[in-house]
Amino acid sequence: MNPRTNPRTNPRTNPRTNPRTSNRTNRRMKLVVVSAGLSVPSSTRLLADRLAAAVDRRTPADIQVVELRDLAVEIAHTFTNGFAGKALAAAQDAVAGADGLIVVTPVFSASYSGLFKSFFDVLDKDALVGKPVLIAATGGTARHSLVLEHALRPLFAYLRAVVVPTGVYAASEDWGAEGLPERIERAAGELASLATGLSAAGAHAPGGSGNDASDGFETDAPGGFEVVPFEDQLAKLSPSAV
């Protein structure tokens, strides 16, 4: 880890040693994490947890995670019934009352998932006004990384949230590559600083750019049943074919 981003050694971002921060915040930051991953476990949730932990290291926070999968039926019912069920209503209250928000979605069909969008569709339109939001997404390849900029950022701009400059995109390959931890730290620093009213300057760290494509947990090709003769598949892999 870059020492400059380590809150334990960096007085500017460590609230325990920074009098400005500790004076400002007598209570802990209320951090709400909205995760739209569908698998259990999901790489979307994995990314969400990493981001939340990184924010917590800078600004100790009470973290509440909202798993949209658990609310899927209530969200759907809200569209037809017109009112939120108990669990969804509690999640909406938590989001509205948060000091900062981390939102993470898998990429579906070149955008946020429908479930992710649906949650914000049934949220009060003023619930996010002025609220610091860290946007993040996961996918199967880096080719969808700009989904953060062309889908998530406009959505939260419309809702008049304050979106932190760094969005974090994790493709499957990023879990075994360099760069992701640095992007997580940088974005977390920005969110922590915004939520506590500090400059994010001290939180910057160099980071790679990698980003991605579909839900990272999907490995099977869609079930077309056309026959590719097995010899052809084998031959394609033989070293002489290259």
Place this chain on the structure above:
Amino acid sequence: MQFGIFTVGDVTPDPTTGRTPTERERIKAMVAIALKAEEVGLDVFATGEHHNVPFVPSSPTTMLGHIAARTENLILSTSTTLITTNDPVKIAEDYAMLQHLADGRVDLMMGRGNTGPVYPWFGQDIREGINLAIENYALLRRLWREDVVDWEGKFRTPLQGFTSTPRPMDDVPPFVWHGSIRSPEIAEQAAYYGDGFFHNNIFWPADHTKRMVEFYRKRFAHYGHGTPEQAIVGLGGQVFMRKNSQDAVREFRPYFDNAPVYGHGPSLEEFTEQTPLTVGSPQQVIEKTLSFREYAGDYQRQLFLMDHAGLPLKTVLEQLDMLGEEVVPVLRKEFAKGRPADVPDAPTHRSLLAAKAAHDADARAGKDAEDAKDADAKEKEATAV
């Protein structure tokens, strides 16, 4: 026909108590479940392989070797072995070793794995999943069948003069199943080699399973391994039973409603209607399982998922008692009815060894005949001169 159980090895909280078993408890529970399977007369125990929490079975041959030492008849298998991210050389060695220790009671089910990050964690690229499965398995087959292998491929360092040790028991490699839910390429691979095809249908409607199995059967015949009806098919299933079906529903519902794989989606009733999940009396389980034959044909292996959704070990062992005593004996009898004589059983070490002996004997007889003909011809030549 073989009946058995397969386990994912998930560590899931019991929703009725809120208690999560420790990893050690879960691992020991898996072993207890396997021993119970043997005790109640089931044929197969298969363990999953996972390299991420909340799953414990990262080292299947360690667990299966331990179970092998404590059982006599149970066939030990996997559900699945990750042919994409494991080194095929290590699979060849590990499972040959296990085969010796288990006196041949071993087969494997190959799968690709569906957890995105596991690929890069093991130095692979998920987008190459199918190609990894094809190349790695082709190498694995050679390592088990050829004493010295020279090999070069796309994904692994080349091998020169490599011998995988120990050699398979009796020079008979373990039988291999290929598990896939949605990929016809894998059904095609199973068909090409004449290997088994396992469709893990537990979350899928019958018409999808039917299409995949039909595809595999057709291609099995295409590659000359027999008729479509003779292809080697396995299916999954998951059940929860009590004598009285209302009791089963009442007891299982909180598990269903909260399980990571089921919960907060369709209702228990919707799910049981659309998938193999059966919650009810042993008789209902029998009827539902027998109905699989209507769309999959006469098949060879039925594996049940019994230890899911955070059910406590005691309950799972009770379920296995019922499965072994009340369900499987009836299934054996009923599935045997009307089953054509030329539909084979799933291959075992013993049947493969017998087939090999017959094949070798044929080859020898053929060679003797050739030799006799040669001698004859030489004699004639000599007399002509």
